[in-house]
Amino acid sequence: MKKKIYAWRKGFTASLDPEVVGQEFERLAKEGKLDVKGVVAAARPKRSPLHSHFEWDDSVAGTKYREWQARDCLGALRVTYSDDKRSKAGHNVQTSAYVSLGKGTENRGDNRYYGIDEVMSNDELRAQTLQKLWNQLLSLKAKYEAFTELSSVWDAIEMAKENYAKSMSA
Numbered sequence: 001m002k003k004k005i006y007a008w009r010k011g012f013t014a015s016l017d018p019e020v021v022g023q024e025f026e027r028l029a030k031e032g033k034l035d036v037k038g039v040v041a042a043a044r045p046k047r048s049p050l051h052s053h054f055e056w057d058d059s060v061a062g063t064k065y066r067e068w069q070a071r072d073c074l075g076a077l078r079v080t081y082s083d084d085k086r087s088k089a090g091h092n093v094q095t096s097a098y099v100s101l102g103k104g105t106e107n108r109g110d111n112r113y114y115g116i117d118e119v120m121s122n123d124e125l126r127a128q129t130l131q132k133l134w135n136q137l138l139s140l141k142a143k144y145e146a147f148t149e150l151s152s153v154w155d156a157i158e159m160a161k162e163n164y165a166k167s168m169s170a
Contacts, residue, residue: 003081006019
């Protein structure tokens, strides 16, 4: 069985223990409530392990700010598997613990978060995530292609795009 080790991304400051937050997010995911509104609702009770991460004084912050705090926390959580094949080879790979995917075209901006395990084992979620990643890579390339110092990166993206297209049509 894989052991998950949660951590915060570099630069993220939170007084919360990432292991506790990871377990709470796993619980919310099992209940189908892992979206920003679900996280804020779960954090509202003072006994919640997430409570101290949020600003509850409405004169300082409102609902939208707390939703931003939830989004930030979800995006900052990373996971490493202690018995992952890459770990055994001496290459610990830390990745986002949760992936944000839209619920559908009519609910744009109303994303649900999926654990990386679920994304990697579900063909539909994996395909959605890959498409999102390709869009981000191609957008990055389009935005910064003028930086010739990175031409080998841009070439690698093009080669990977061609290989991916071939694999999808096979």
